[in-house]
Amino acid sequence: RRPAVPVSAAVAAPPDGSMSNGVYVPPAANGDVKPVVSTTPLVDFLMQLEDYTPTIPDAVTGYYLNRAGFEASDPRIIRLISLAAQKFISDIANDALQHCKMKGTASGSSRSKSKDKKYTLTMEDLTPALAEYGINVKKPHYFT
Amino acid sequence: RAGSKQAGTPADNYHLARRRTLQVVVSSLLTEAGFESAEKAAVETLTEMIQSYISEIGRSAKSYCEHTARTQPTLSDIVVTLVEMGFNVETLPAYAKRSQRMVITAPPVTNQPVTPKALTAGQNKPHPSHIPGHFPEFPDPHTYIKTPTYREPVSDYQVLREKAASQRRDVERALTRFMAKTGETQSLFKDDVSTFPLIAARPFTVPYLTALLPSELEMQQMEETDSSEQDEQPDTENLPLHMGTDDSGTEKENASVLQQNSSLAGSRNGEENVIDNPYLRPVKKPKIRRKK
Numbered sequence: 431r432r433p434a435v436p437v438s439a440a441v442a443a444p445p446d447g448s449m450s451n452g453v454y455v456p457p458a459a460n461g462d463v464k465p466v467v468s469t470t471p472l473v474d475f476l477m478q479l480e481d482y483t484p485t486i487p488d489a490v491t492g493y494y495l496n497r498a499g500f501e502a503s504d505p506r507i508i509r510l511i512s513l514a515a516q517k518f519i520s521d522i523a524n525d526a527l528q529h530c531k532m533k534g535t536a537s538g539s540s541r542s543k544s545k546d547k548k549y550t551l552t553m554e555d556l557t558p559a560l561a562e563y564g565i566n567v568k569k570p571h572y573f574t
Numbered sequence: 575r576a577g578s579k580q581a582g583t584p585a586d587n588y589h590l591a592r593r594r595t596l597q598v599v600v601s602s603l604l605t606e607a608g609f610e611s612a613e614k615a616a617v618e619t620l621t622e623m624i625q626s627y628i629s630e631i632g633r634s635a636k637s638y639c640e641h642t643a644r645t646q647p648t649l650s651d652i653v654v655t656l657v658e659m660g661f662n663v664e665t666l667p668a669y670a671k672r673s674q675r676m677v678i679t680a681p682p683v684t685n686q687p688v689t690p691k692a693l694t695a696g697q698n699k700p701h702p703s704h705i706p707g708h709f710p711e712f713p714d715p716h717t718y719i720k721t722p723t724y725r726e727p728v729s730d731y732q733v734l735r736e737k738a739a740s741q742r743r744d745v746e747r748a749l750t751r752f753m754a755k756t757g758e759t760q761s762l763f764k765d766d767v768s769t770f771p772l773i774a775a776r777p778f779t780v781p782y783l784t785a786l787l788p789s790e791l792e793m794q795q796m797e798e799t800d801s802s803e804q805d806e807q808p809d810t811e812n813l814p815l816h817m818g819t820d821d822s823g824t825e826k827e828n829a830s831v832l833q834q835n836s837s838l839a840g841s842r843n844g845e846e847n848v849i850d851n852p853y854l855r856p857v858k859k860p861k862i863r864r865k866k
Binding site for chain 1: 600604609628
């Protein structure tokens with residue numbers, strides 16, 4: 431049994447199998463199985479997290495987590511979650527930007543005049559971007 | 575969780591403030607991505623998404639944590655949650671170090687409204703032992719305790735006598751005025767009728783008749799003074815003269831009846847079956863005495 435690396439999550443060592451940084455790895459039959467998820471980088475990352483302040487304030491994230499029943503003992507956990515949420519939204523935003531750029535240059539406008547920098551996020555760009563994530567949004571038809 | 579506009583309670587304002595902060599965050603993320611402007615509906619959509627994303631992470635991490643018989647969520651719980659939600663955890667550190675980071679200020683924290691000291695009165699009752707400490711306090715004692723206050727009545731002899739005397743004077747005046755207004759009046763002055771009205775005298779056709787015939791009252795008194803003491807007789811003679819300003823027979827009789835109440839009550843102290851009310855006494859027929 432390898433000695434367990436001290437991590438923030440203390441997990442009891444299983445009787446057989448190996449421990450790798452807090453993640454229990456069952457003995458592999460073919461021996462080639464590597465743990466897909468290892469918390470090593472995140473553990474280190476968590477220590478560095480105090481330097482980076484995420485865009486979402488801790489109070490706001492903590493408020494929504496408390497509403498869901500999640501009481502955080504470590505403020506760095508809250509920062510991690512807010513970072514994850516931020517990344518989620520910015521991924522979607524980047525995808526929408528790609529859509530917007532594609533529509534702009536699809537008609538073959540001249541490259542000399544680089545596409546005007548004013549990109550506006552519209553629902554027409556957001557809908558296909560979200561559809562790739564499996565989220566279907568439908569704008570209601572407005573009756574005039 | 576609907577993001578509808580709710581006005582009023584501090585909890586709603588609290589919720590609204592945080593939602594607005596999320597909207598600002600979403601807008602800053604969009605700006606980072608390269609957008610100059612965005613549709614309102616798109617921003618609202620993303621805000622709703624980020625809010626439910628955070629809530630879902632919280633709920634799911636808590637569930638995983640409780641699944642392993644723990645109460646404090648840890649890093650592993652969150653990692654597992656993110657993986658379950660389809661989030662690539664390994665890209666997170668790279669994202670955190672991106673260059674164009676923006677920081678949003680947190681919404682202001684408002685304290686709970688405290689009842690101002692000036693309005694509290696008295697000591698609140700402390701919690702009995704069966705009530706946990708985090709429950710709100712009992713209200714001020716004046717809300718459920720009533721102490722009626724009585725002002726001590728004035729028992730000064732002089733003040734009481736003055737009050738009694740003025741009251742009697744007012745009663746007499748009111749009564750005579752009432753008689754003057756409802757009955758016939760004679761006036762002192764020739765021209766002015768209403769200023770000093772006098773109750774009109776009603777002359778009898780045979781004026782001396784009342785003097786000759788003893789009234790019912792006097793008959794009874796004569797009978798009683800035969801058997802009892804004679805203390806009350808001067809009182810009953812003086813009091814009819816005190817009343818009114820005329821010789822109206824009915825009024826005199828009423829007055830005499832009123833005084834007889836008080837005098838008879840005194841005169842029958844020695845007798846056993848006392849009936850104070852003259853109307854309840856058995857009828858006494860007058861004895862006709864022949865005088866020569």
